[in-house]
Amino acid sequence: LSRIGDELYLEPTESGLSLRAVNSSRSAFASFLFAPLFFQLYEPGGRQPSRELVRCKVLMKSFLGVFRSLPSLEKTVGKCLILLKPRANRLVVQLHCKYGVTKTHNLAFQECELLQAVFDTQGCASSLCAPARVLSEAVVHFPQTLAEVTLGAGPGGKISLRNYVEDEAAPSKTMVTELRLAEDEFQTVAVTPGSRITFCLKEFRGLLTFAEASNLPLTIHYDAPGRPVVFTLEDTVLEVHLVLATLSDPESELQPPTANGASHLPAPSDDFADDLESYMIAMETSTYDDGPSGVPPSPTFPLRTPRPAESDPEEEEEEEEEGAVPGTPPHKKFRSLFFGSVLTPGGASPAPTQEVLAEDSDGEN
């Protein structure tokens, strides 16, 4: 998760503890859901099950600092206890180690909105499933600095991986690497012939490392270029999703609509086009926006619950990211993921319980 974002979102639910991250350009989202069985003890509501479940986010760096040295952790730590103390504003991670030594970390957290990417694996036209090892071994052929890779289903059922090259680059100066995998290397193949998607390699590698270590098969669901690609890992106690935006096909570029664009963001750099407001909603409350502009909720559009993304053709439209956007990748025509926001009943944004690190200087609309 640290390969994706700087913040770790923790969401205790009835079905388990979900850890999530999103990158700054909202083009990558990952969630790890640990079922209650994964834990020796799992009490989402604490001692009072009727209490409202708190979700929070902590700085990735702070959280990782607790688990600094993996080899020594394996040798010395017997038990790990994670407690959320909303009144003390602390996320407590306690490691019970050898010799009776106890390490207690009290991390500051911030309450936050639900972070959820809208995606539907059922609605995807193509899917592949392979042992993680197959994909790791394929990906190792590409240089570490490579930004994007294209996954394609060629004629004859061969699956190919190819590094993505900018069109503008001189063809004679670039090296193209293409790898073809036979269908029988995969556990299941259900692809649309000729389909192709391009996505960011960095986040994908992060997931592959985990998948290999946990020895789980990786399932890839994808659709048309521009639609997000979903990578899934599953076993009895863990469910992992990585959703990456894909590069859209230049041929099917459409005009950005102005239907919902009535209220323009007053922000100087348009991270997200106006049409995005119809389905991209601010994650956080106003005290902690990321990105220079933030995305305040549009007054013309009511916030709504996430819904499957395949229906409305208007939502298929292109979103052009002009200008520099922090995160990966800045200059491509990546689609942002569809995010929905589920507000707690009442709609009032929760008052920040943490000291504000960086007040949002952009005024609300």
Add this chain to the structure above:
Amino acid sequence: MPLSAQPAGSAEPYVLAASLDNARHLSSLLRAVHFQDHATCFATANGLRVTVEDAKCIQANAFIQAEIFQEYTVQEESVTFRINLSVLLDCLTIFGTSSLPGTSTALRMCYRGYGYPLMLLLEEGGVVTVCKINTQEPDELLDFDFCSTKVVNKIILQSEGLREAFAELDMTSEVLQITMSPDKPYFRLSTFGNAGSAHLDYPRDSDLMEAFHCNQTQTNRYKISLLKPSTKALALSCKVSIRTDAQGFLSLQYMIRNEDGQICFVEYYCCPDENITEAEL
């Protein structure tokens, strides 16, 4: 190969002359107190003491007893001089720092007295290097007046348990808070950094605890930047004794076993940052 640094018939004897078959016995100990460029060397018949200080708050001493040396003579009651420790260490490790089995650097150290440089003769594999390091006026050293009768709390721990903790201390915290108490949490190291606070608790019945003599609950804070260098001494040692007195002064004594199984000591004394007598979370 015997290195005779005192030519026959020389009228001026050396006030300090010492020989060591393995210079590493000296260099590793000196590294454990090397957090400032300069050190004060103090030689008596009992042995050599090298002291490093910083900010008038912290003092580290490395003791190398006379028995460690193959030859050790001190002509005066005590010999004191100030020297550049970085240069001294560079010279002692002039043949490299990697410890290949079977090879060791032999050392002969000679000092003529006040105003004279410290002369080092180092030999490895037939190659001899002569170093002369200028000495300076010794500074007045801090006297922490820390004696065993004034000790309020004392713990002896196996270093193994503390090593990782010290290496992973949250350096964004300005202080390291040490709590010692006859009641829970017994022995606690706390930091207060950017991410939040972290506490490391050692119970009194832990296998790591060799001795636990705490009479009073004491919580003291020390500047973490001053104590961090002690991690080197901790890494070399097998046991550490942690003692505090009524003022909250901290004494850390590290028992170090060298390659030949001989025991040497390094100690660190540190002033508390603020005096907090109640236990604080």
